[in-house]
Amino acid sequence: MASPRIIMKLTVTAARKEPGDVLVIDLKHPRKPVLPAFEAGSHVDVHLPEGKVRQYSLCGDPTELGRYTIAVKRENDGRGGSAWIHETIAVGSTLPVSAPRNHFALKPGEGPTLLLAGGIGITPILAMARALTRQAKPFELHYFTRSRALTPLLAAIGSDLPGGNVRIHFDDEPQTRQNIAALLANRSDDAQTYYCGPPGFMAVVGRAAQHWPKGTVHFETFQPPEFDGAPPEPFVIELAEGRVVEVSAETTALAALRAAGVPLMASCENGVCGTCECAMLAGQPIHRDAVLSKEARGHRFIPCVSRATGVLKLDL
Amino acid sequence: MTWRGKLLHVHIAPAASYEMEELAQAQLIAGQGIVGDRYYLGTGTYSARPDVREVTLIEAEVLDAIAQGEPRIPGFKAKLAPEDHRRNLTTRGVPLSHLVGKRFRVGETILRAARMNVPCKYIEELLGLPGLYEGLLNRSGLNCTIEVGGVIRPGDLILPIDE
Numbered sequence: 001m002a003s004p005r006i007i008m009k010l011t012v013t014a015a016r017k018e019p020g021d022v023l024v025i026d027l028k029h030p031r032k033p034v035l036p037a038f039e040a041g042s043h044v045d046v047h048l049p050e051g052k053v054r055q056y057s058l059c060g061d062p063t064e065l066g067r068y069t070i071a072v073k074r075e076n077d078g079r080g081g082s083a084w085i086h087e088t089i090a091v092g093s094t095l096p097v098s099a100p101r102n103h104f105a106l107k108p109g110e111g112p113t114l115l116l117a118g119g120i121g122i123t124p125i126l127a128m129a130r131a132l133t134r135q136a137k138p139f140e141l142h143y144f145t146r147s148r149a150l151t152p153l154l155a156a157i158g159s160d161l162p163g164g165n166v167r168i169h170f171d172d173e174p175q176t177r178q179n180i181a182a183l184l185a186n187r188s189d190d191a192q193t194y195y196c197g198p199p200g201f202m203a204v205v206g207r208a209a210q211h212w213p214k215g216t217v218h219f220e221t222f223q224p225p226e227f228d229g230a231p232p233e234p235f236v237i238e239l240a241e242g243r244v245v246e247v248s249a250e251t252t253a254l255a256a257l258r259a260a261g262v263p264l265m266a267s268c269e270n271g272v273c274g275t276c277e278c279a280m281l282a283g284q285p286i287h288r289d290a291v292l293s294k295e296a297r298g299h300r301f302i303p304c305v306s307r308a309t310g311v312l313k314l315d316l
Numbered sequence: 317m318t319w320r321g322k323l324l325h326v327h328i329a330p331a332a333s334y335e336m337e338e339l340a341q342a343q344l345i346a347g348q349g350i351v352g353d354r355y356y357l358g359t360g361t362y363s364a365r366p367d368v369r370e371v372t373l374i375e376a377e378v379l380d381a382i383a384q385g386e387p388r389i390p391g392f393k394a395k396l397a398p399e400d401h402r403r404n405l406t407t408r409g410v411p412l413s414h415l416v417g418k419r420f421r422v423g424e425t426i427l428r429a430a431r432m433n434v435p436c437k438y439i440e441e442l443l444g445l446p447g448l449y450e451g452l453l454n455r456s457g458l459n460c461t462i463e464v465g466g467v468i469r470p471g472d473l474i475l476p477i478d479e
Contacts (some may be wrong), residue, residue, distance in 0.1 A: 005333065006333060006443070009330075098333075
């Protein structure tokens, strides 16, 4: 089980609208000058009314110890979390926010770093660019957006990052366009790539980076990848103690485990946050999460979305 | 010889995993809990077994000992602030572990000690303090029911009823 994290009722100290229907929010602790530390790539859980939880990447500078900054794009056909934030949050509001967690950390090393962001996927990438700038390490940031007038965080990028490392590509300004496959065609020695963005962008970059060696390409998705569409089938979970829990086609493994009295923490229940992650001992899993690495898929399992064929043995 | 203790701090958390918040005064409701606290609201993290958790208490003396490095657990050194230990009441001068089954006064209220508190791994992970679980074993305080409710404040006297 992933560790629980402390939840703090933080105070909104700034909230400004940016292009692209994005609200950039600064958060501070009402009593403590220092917040739990974070590294570039980290996200926090924001706790909304009715038990909803949403993950947002921290896009500020990790060396600013007393402040978290998140950028929330309003998704009108989303699940309602971002709309609530846009309509409700203002300076002085209180927002319950978890301590940060990082599934998208920069690897140590001196090699060049290629950072690719699509739209609001800029948020973790911007924190990475800030960290690399501070460490004086070589990097290139490519920010792909539809149009200058809909691009958030341009001012922060302009003021906080060295201009020579940044290229911004607007779909509607042909002279700024960049072919992603060409960008990734030749990998220089020791280079690492990090990318984040909407599903179409993720698919394009994923295809273009296929020839990069294992362990050199890193990404974070906001939504689980589209799965094969096969209807859910019932399966069986065997616990370490030997007890058997049946998972019907209509329920999730997480719900079935909880109903059987197995205490499991969960947060997004959407396969992206990793809170309910558990160890897998044997079986044929059908992974439907967006958290586990290829390597982890051999021995870890995300019960809020993933399923299995036959009997799956979990270390619970 | 009897004892006479003092209430140092009152903390509540609105739900599981939330930071504890210090109160200048707290309303205890008989048979239920502290108004605003996770166990009063039913939003806490706890095992499914039926149990008593209306109010939890811990001795400041235990926190002092931990800060001084006792017990000596390899790799464990922690200073636990009153808002970190996740018990509701921090006491001084009260032999909590002697009170199981007995009643005592906290200010104008009367509590009955139901059982010794058992530490959990959850708090260790929540605070990122490996070793804290062992550090609190056998001295992580008391779980009590509220027999007579009322308002309590830091500084209130804590006095025995059943000797």
